[in-house]
Amino acid sequence: MSLTRVFFVFFFLPASILLYRLTPIKVRNALLLLLSLFFIAWGSPADLILIGLSIVFNYFTALELDELRRAKKVRQKKLVLATGIAANTALLVFFKYFIFLLNSIGIGVHFAVPDVPIGISFFTFSAISCLCDVSNGNEPALKNPVDFALYISFFGKITSGPIVKFSDMAKQIRQRNMTVGSVEGGLKLFIVGLSKKLIIAGSLGKLFHAVKAEDLSSMSVATAWLGALFYSLMLYYDFSGYSDMAIGLGKIFGFSFSKNFDHPYISDSMTDFWRRWHISLGAWFRDYVYIPLGGSRVSKRRNIINLSVVWVLTGLWHGANWTFVVWGLYHLALLLIEKFALKNFLKMIPRMIRIFFTFILAVIGWTIFFSDNISYAWSYLLRMFGAGGSGLLDSVGKYYLTSGGILLMTAIIGATPLLASLGSRIDKKESTAAQLCVTAFFALLLLGSTAFMISDTVSSFLYAQF
Amino acid sequence: MKSILFEICRWAAFAAALIFIIKTTGGTSPVSNANPQTVLESTYASAHTDNMQPASNQMIKRLYGIDPSEYAFCKLYYPLTNMDVDELLLIKYADGSQEQQVKSAVDARLDEQKKAFENYGVNQMELLNDHSVFKSESGFAFFTVNVNADQSAEAFAHAIKED
Numbered sequence: 364m365s366l367t368r369v370f371f372v373f374f375f376l377p378a379s380i381l382l383y384r385l386t387p388i389k390v391r392n393a394l395l396l397l398l399s400l401f402f403i404a405w406g407s408p409a410d411l412i413l414i415g416l417s418i419v420f421n422y423f424t425a426l427e428l429d430e431l432r433r434a435k436k437v438r439q440k441k442l443v444l445a446t447g448i449a450a451n452t453a454l455l456v457f458f459k460y461f462i463f464l465l466n467s468i469g470i471g472v473h474f475a476v477p478d479v480p481i482g483i484s485f486f487t488f489s490a491i492s493c494l495c496d497v498s499n500g501n502e503p504a505l506k507n508p509v510d511f512a513l514y515i516s517f518f519g520k521i522t523s524g525p526i527v528k529f530s531d532m533a534k535q536i537r538q539r540n541m542t543v544g545s546v547e548g549g550l551k552l553f554i555v556g557l558s559k560k561l562i563i564a565g566s567l568g569k570l571f572h573a574v575k576a577e578d579l580s581s582m583s584v585a586t587a588w589l590g591a592l593f594y595s596l597m598l599y600y601d602f603s604g605y606s607d608m609a610i611g612l613g614k615i616f617g618f619s620f621s622k623n624f625d626h627p628y629i630s631d632s633m634t635d636f637w638r639r640w641h642i643s644l645g646a647w648f649r650d651y652v653y654i655p656l657g658g659s660r661v662s663k664r665r666n667i668i669n670l671s672v673v674w675v676l677t678g679l680w681h682g683a684n685w686t687f688v689v690w691g692l693y694h695l696a697l698l699l700i701e702k703f704a705l706k707n708f709l710k711m712i713p714r715m716i717r718i719f720f721t722f723i724l725a726v727i728g729w730t731i732f733f734s735d736n737i738s739y740a741w742s743y744l745l746r747m748f749g750a751g752g753s754g755l756l757d758s759v760g761k762y763y764l765t766s767g768g769i770l771l772m773t774a775i776i777g778a779t780p781l782l783a784s785l786g787s788r789i790d791k792k793e794s795t796a797a798q799l800c801v802t803a804f805f806a807l808l809l810l811g812s813t814a815f816m817i818s819d820t821v822s823s824f825l826y827a828q829f
Numbered sequence: 830m831k832s833i834l835f836e837i838c839r840w841a842a843f844a845a846a847l848i849f850i851i852k853t854t855g856g857t858s859p860v861s862n863a864n865p866q867t868v869l870e871s872t873y874a875s876a877h878t879d880n881m882q883p884a885s886n887q888m889i890k891r892l893y894g895i896d897p898s899e900y901a902f903c904k905l906y907y908p909l910t911n912m913d914v915d916e917l918l919l920i921k922y923a924d925g926s927q928e929q930q931v932k933s934a935v936d937a938r939l940d941e942q943k944k945a946f947e948n949y950g951v952n953q954m955e956l957l958n959d960h961s962v963f964k965s966e967s968g969f970a971f972f973t974v975n976v977n978a979d980q981s982a983e984a985f986a987h988a989i990k991e992d
Contacts, residue, residue, distance in 0.1 A: 423835045424835070539888070578887060
């Protein structure tokens with residue numbers, strides 16, 4: 364089931380809220396779990412079996428780790444943690460990377476691998492977070508299997524995250540409150556996310572796919588840049604839209620998930636960009652890979668190795684393709700240059716110029732990211748910088764500029780904090796007129812999103828495939 | 830004692846997951862050495878092709894969002910007019926990792942066509958719902974919508990077995 368389908372928005376969600384409200388507090392987690400399992404099974408019953416078995420494996424592993432930690436059996440605990448992480452990783456590798464790995468080493472065997480289970484990258488990372496947090500003593504294991512299963516499978520976050528750390532969510536699973544304020548706030552955030560995804564990302568996506576279908580050998584500089592800009596903004600609106608919806612859903616049911624995006628396109632350096640883009644993934648790699656490897660409190664050489672491991676894994680996490688690895692290495696290179704060579708120099712440059720260049724560097728990175736292979740990425744980048752193709756601006760470029768220019772400008776303005784701060788200022792006003800304006804605004808957003816939902820074949824969330 | 834019980838339970842779940850994965854994995858099928866052009870000719874001959882025309886690489890990109898140059902072989906016959914839905918796609922993967930991408934592209938194409946004819950194109954909807962076949966095996970992907978779709982699928986299955 365997708366969060367952007369009419370059935371989910373107008374039937375599943377209202378029914379879930381109503382049932383949740385009417386259910387006694389003691390059995391609310393069981394109800395949310397049932398709803399989550401129904402949500403998963405709606406898409407594919409096979410996914411339910413696999414996720415169910417993953418839940419059972421990780422539940423008992425977490426209990427055992429808790430037991431061993433209390434008994435101070437360090438060696439045994441390390442072994443159980445290692446096997447737990449290995450089993451989760453094996454599941455992820457099999458479904459996402461097995462064929463890629465075989466082909467990379469030249470084995471041309473064709474496997475009929477089953478479809479990748481829904482949200483596998485997200486639920487395995489959530490499970491690993493749980494095992495690490497329990498093993499480190501950051502949070503005791505959830506003894507109630509219903510509570511644990513809900514942590515892994517909550518329908519708000521299973522498709523595309525955010526990857527909520529176990530130590531952050533476990534307390535909320537044990538105790539949280541659903542209030543009128545939380546439902547209202549959650550619904551508003553959900554509607555904002557829905558409209559970001561359906562209205563803006565959907566429209567930008569159509570333009571991007573049209574550009575990508577153009578003949579690359581005769582593409583002008585303007586068309587290539589427009590295509591890259593369409594994609595960069597589409598990806599932001601698609602994924603941040605989903606994150607808003609997921610955080611909003613959590614809020615409705617009393618959870619408080621941290622934000623996953625913080626206006627990344629106003630970052631003034633790549634380091635800043637990665638503090639604002641897919642924050643939960645960055646935090647996961649920091650806490651469970653980078654810091655255990657030694658983080659930055661090691662020699663410079665070792666630090667570079669640690670960062671390289673993190674960025675190769677970050678690239679690979681997005682998919683089984685060399686383009687993702689190259690994209691990860693591209694960001695690694697930029698971060699290393701910033702960290703070790705340009706740190707003081709960057710401080711002397713005006714912030715607006717830094718923001719502009721950071722944005723351009725991010726767009727170049729997304730070009731590698733959206734390419735199907737390295738040679739396409741290279742050819743596309745060459746067109747962006749004027750090599751080959753049909754000059755600076757041709758009729759095709761003019762067409763995309765006129766048909767997508769206004770949407771592009773709107774999307775750029777919407778990606779800054781301007782609209783959000785204006786909205787929250789109006790929202791805080793208690794006058795009837797201001798509240799009416801806010802209500803009308805959200806009603807309009809929902810209406811517009813519904814029109815897109817009904818009239819269009821909505822593409823699935825881009826990050827769901829990662 | 831508790832630890833032993835937990836250990837047994839978790840490995841039992843792991844074993845069950847392993848069995849489930851093995852059961853749902855179609856096993857290995859070596860990449861077929863059949864000549865893609867021969868496979869195309871066999872499948873095309875068995876299909877009802879009056880309402881199809883050959884597509885350029887550009888058209889394949891537009892309709893399926895995939896780049897034919899990335900595949901070992903990629904040919905499409907697409908509907909003759911906007912009111913037709915008959916088509917036939919044959920792909921030989923350059924590597925197995927392309928399978929998921931092709932599956933998604935075919936799903937999206939079929940969804941798009943259904944959306945276009947829903948509520949008014951009775952014949953078209955019948956073809957799309959009851960006479961469409963997608964197969965992916967031995968390194969080949971085959972998709973068709975035509976009144977003889979089942980025969981085309983049989984021809985495909987037969988052709989990829991021939992060296």
